[in-house]
Amino acid sequence: MSKLNNILISVIVVLLIVLGIVIYWQNGGFEKNYWAVYLDSGDLYFGKLSNFPQLSLTDVWFLQSNLNNEENSFGIEKLTNVFWGPKNQLYLNQENIIWKVELEDDSQVVQFIKSNQNQNKETTEEGLEDLKDLENLEENESSDSSSESNK
DSSP: OHHHHHHHHHHHHHHHHHHHHHHHHHTTOSOOOEEEEEETTSOEEEEEEEOSSSOEEEEEEEEEEOTTOSSOOEEEEEGGGSTTOOOSEEEOOGGGEEEEEEOOTTSHHHHHHHHHHHHHHHHHHHHHHHHHHHHHHHHHHHHHHHHHHTO
């Protein structure tokens, strides 16, 4: 009976360790680096590469040509900004990948992505503050109009 108890305790410990790792991973642990992925279609994508459960990129950006800008003929655009409104995950077919490379944290592409994410957060926070100011203004106007109608 003690051998069975030892096996049971070992299984429980292993399951708790695995559960802890999964919870840590789900809460943003194990930060992923950015990758560049070049496809046989000629498209170049940047994002955080994941192999499980399916090969995909998240926080996806792509290289876009700027024909109107002679000084800077290429730019990087966030995938979610395109007009058809895709989600921020791109599933990849391994057969279509010509090459993929992990990007350094100090690369120009990664720095551009991170600076735009910070700007988007600031813009969102400013937008929320503007929305609260607008709501407060509307509340004040409605209370002013109701107090005037009571006179």
